[in-house]
Amino acid sequence: MNVPIVTYEDIKPYIDRIANEEPSNILLAESVLEFFRSSGTSGGQPKLIPVNAETLKLLAVSSALLTAVMKKHFGNLDHAVKSLEFQAATTSMYKNNDYRNIISKHHTSPIEAIFCSDTNQSMYCQLLAGLIQRDKVVMVGLQFATALLRAIKFLEGYWKELCSNIRSGQISDWITDSGCKNAVSSIMKPNPQLADSIHKICSYITIIKKLWRNGKFIRAITTGVMSQYVETLEFYIGGLPLVSNTGPSHVSYTFLPTTVYFEFIPVNNNSLSLSQEVQFNYASQHEPLEKKNNNENIEPIDLVHVKLGQYYELLVTSYAGLYRYKVGDVLKVTGFHNNTPQFQFVGRQTCYTDTCSIPGHYVLFWELKAKQGNDSIELDQKIMEECCYRMEEALYYIYRSCRKQNAIAALEIRVTPSCIKSKEAINILESKVIGKFFSPKIPMS
Secondary structure: OOOOOEOHHHHHHHHHHHHOOOOHHHOOOOOOOEEEEOOOOOOOOOOEEEEOHHHHHHHHHHHHHHHHHHHHHHOOOOOOOEEEEOOOOOHHHHOOHHHHHHHHHHEOOOHHHHOOOOHHHHHHHHHHHHHHOHHHEEEEEEEEHHHHHHHHHHHHHHHHHHHHHHHHOOOOOOOOOHHHHHHHHOOOOOOHHHHHHHHHHHHHOOOHHHHOOOOOEEEEEOOHHHHHHHHHHHHHHOOOOEEOOOOOOOOOEEOOOOOOEEEEEEEOHHHOOHHHHOOOOOHHHHOOHHHHOOOOOOOOEEHHHOOOOOEEEEEEEOOOOOOOEEEEEEEEEEEEEOOEEEEEEEOOOOOEEEOOOOOOEEEEEEEOOOOOOOOOOOOOHHHHHHHHHHHHHHOOHHHHHHHHOOOOOOOEEEEEOOOOOOHHHHHHHHHHOOEEEEOOOOOOO
8 A cells, every 4th residue: 555654743734734724735636624632642642633524423422332332231311300411611612402301301410510710619519419310310420430530538538518408409609600600509498308308318438329310321431441440430339330331441342434444453462571561651661662663664454464462553544634544552452343453452551550549540669779889779869859850750741641631640659579470469569568659749731
């Protein structure tokens, strides 16, 4: 094929020009309607992904498929019931009347609270509206598992005040955003019985299944780095099914060949060594894999030619200007659904995560050698804290963004005499730790 393989950096100048209102035809034939912004986990920085009319059609098909699966497992959801989804609106949603109508009919969150720029006022008002309409709620969700846990943590901090508001029928004075205040006040009236019921539940522990007793499932993305929060989330949801648009790492995915054209660059299994897997998302990690593995001359293959148990790097050609685009993910073929291959995403970023508290944080075990002739290791607090900070500065954009929002706590370095990986080994390491150090400040965005 004469079309070259590209990375985001190759097409970024064209995307930036379109974003700055140059014609779309410098990259694709159809007009770009908007851009999606990626999370930044694949390449270290968020990316602008073009969206055109064909993309929106595919999203509608995807939504229909999701709805069909939900109906299969949870039955037809009555139109009178609602979802408590802690929303965050994109700029395109501001202009979309259909979105506003859907929110008002099928969600408890007032549109004014969703569009509120103050995150605390927005969260408080969305929770308050969700509790007032608790008997109508069949689903509770947020985009990512960690964000849903932050919402639960927020509820744990404010439940007494929320109960007071529900009991009196008056919203707290610190809610000063007029849109939020008016929207929530319009559905409030004194309800001591509801306040007492919520107080009784939250006095013990915040269990979602008890607070929203008609709830049928919880929705949040639990794949990748979000998988570490699943156990904690399951504790809070009280046995409700956890539904994710993308499942945990052990789940296999069947690609729909009509959505984009898929190609796969074979990757030498032996080259996926531990030394590659344990590194963070430094820029060097994102060099093309075929260069790392001396596979420069290996031609990509299409979907029907992948082999069971083999590893591949993913290329896509989309309707929206991505041509032989290197996504940055490595996949393993795990099986077949009829004749369609199924894949698992292979992680290339691992470290120990401490989720005993919310937010959780990453822990690195460092082995430091003592100076020659000295049997003991002298640890300088300031130097070790600077090491923590330098490590955080080198991590990818989404990590730094989450740190700034306190979604992830400070990175920790634990100094040990050795570095090993299993859970049993971690327990051994913990018993031998001679120093713990945390990053003293949040890295620059």
